[in-house]
Amino acid sequence: MDSSSTVQEVRAILAAILQEDETSEIRDAEQLDVDARFADMGINSVDLMEFVLRVEDRFDVSLLEELAPEDLPETLAGWGELVDKTAAAG
Amino acid sequence: MSHSTTTDLSPAPLLDAFETFNGRYIDLDRELTIDADELRSMSRSIHAALVAAGLVRNERVIFCVGNGPQFVAAFFAVLSSDAAPLLVHCDTPPAELLRYAREFGARKILTDSYNAETLASITASTHTVDAGHGYSLAFGAVDDSHADFVNSFPALGGVPLHPTSGTTGRPKIAIRHAVAAVAEGRQYADAMEITAEDNLLCVVPMTHGYGYGTCMTTALLRSATVYTIRKFNPRSTARALTQHPITAFFATPAVLDLLLAARKPDDPVPRRVLSAGAPLSTRTATRFHEATGQWAMPLYGTTETGGATVAYGVAEPCMDANIGPPMPPIEAAIRPIEDADELEAGLGRVALKTPAVMAGYLRPSGVDASGIEDGWFTTGDIGYIDERGCINLAGRESEFINVFGMKVVPSEVESVIAAYPGVTDVKVYAGKHRSGSEIVKACIAAAEDFDVAALRQHCQEQLIHYKRPEMIIRLDAVPRSPLGKIIKDQLP
DSSP: OOHHHHHHHHHHHHHHHTSSTTTTTOSSSSHHHHHHSSSHHTHHHHHHHHHHHHHHHHOOOOOOTTGGGGGOOOSHHHHHHHHHHHHHHH | OSSSSSSOOOOOHHHHHHHOOOOOEETTTTTTTHHHHHHHHHHHHHHHHHHTTTTTTEEEEEEEEEHHHHHHHHHHHTTTTTTTEEEEOTTTTTTHHHHHHHTOOOOEEEEESOOOOTTTTTSEEEEEEEEEEEEEEEEEEOOOTTTOOOOOOOOOOOOEEEEEEEETSSEEEEEEOOOHHHHHHHHHHHHHHTTTEEEEESSTTTTTTHHHHIIIIHHHHHTTTEEEEESSHHHHHHHHHHHHHEEEEEOHHHHHHOOOOOOOTTOOOOOOEOSSSSSSOOHHHHHHHHHSSOOOOOOOOOEETEEEETTTTTTSSOTTOOOOOOOTTOEEEOOOOTTTTTTTTOOOOEEEETOOOOOOEETTEEEEEEEEETTTEEEEEEEEOOSSEEEEEEESOOOEEEEETTEOOOHHHHHHHHTTOOOOEEEEEEEOOOOEEEEEEEEEETTTTTTTHHHHHHHHHSSOOGGGOOOEEESSSSBTTTTTTOOOOGOO
């Protein structure tokens, strides 16, 4: 899977989480800038943890227990790269 | 206000519970089991090291220790020194620890979150305390000659102290003396039928009143076994519930949501799953029931009163506003609200009468017990009591923000933000999260080219994670009325 399609998938995962909030203004995954920092998008620690869980399940990778919180990527583009790298490492 | 309170502030009831404890603490992070005798031995070692390093009776100690056997051992080491542990979250950054120490006149800091080298950045002298079994803590003395150090607090030893938002939105310290702590533990143990056969899973911070009351005091009183996880992680929690014979799990709504995302469909769940810290929404309660076949039970309390209600053994599931009936022997009543035209009849302030009520707030001028009348404490929550005797919450008067069960006092965050260069006005307030919890939002007045990312970095250094604003909105001016009051409707 190339990185750009991984980024699209993780973007869709994050959008799905944010859309569970009735007041969310996110209607479409494409509204999420893949280079925007999560902190600037208002993503909180609970959203982030749920995002990681769903990414782990979707790509069959283990990240939450392997990485320190400060080592987690801060953008969707960063997540795309991390998932590809982790999946490739097997 | 007086410091010569008639309340018995002796630590003896808690020390007795610790001495007679016959259970175990199992540290799942280190895969280490510490039995009761080893725990007491650890505590004696820490006590000796602290005294040798200069801890004296009646001193306040900022107690920043994470979940695990070392929490219990270190807590009783401080208490048995006739000093007063002031419990703060183990993720509290050094700058915030120092602020607390100065604001509440604590001369000492004890932590397992930072080593002696890091602690030395905020203390005048530091020591490493070897607690045995591979645990170590850092102990430091704060420079009490600093201008911000409040020197006028009364000397009170042997009393656990808990920070609270109180009912006025100003940070305060509740004196949760041993008599109150043990009364709370007994109430929990009786209401949830906790025995020595029970295995409790603790992922909520033991520095917080909920984790402290359930996973320390209750466990000590009933000699239960406690499995601890220092920092909640949904994967390791799901694994703990699968691999160990857990019989009671203390969670928050956000923990339950994340656990649902992490567990496998057939994973076991204990017969007692409690949820506290924030309202248990219908969404979370229903999802949890659909996935596990069990209802999570809300538990409600305040720092001032300890745990007050638990919906264990109630025929109908409780959720949303319904937080269940008071635990015996607690009495609940609804106090009328003056000038409350828009409120429905029957709504009022929730008042509680409990033997677990605090002795009062710690003030520089003494112990302030003025909020307790004939054993009754009026909370900042608004609600009513239904025909089943369950308390239902409809709102609150106090201004704190409830971030996934952790209470944030806006004025504390505002002070940190206001101190940052370029911020000319600030309002910190609650935003809504999809789980039903709240998030911290900050509206600031600053120039158009103001560096919001740099302000975020400042907050990261000065505030623990749950107090940091999730959203910082820069405006030319914070919306205020001509009289200077915040216009809430116009906040973004």
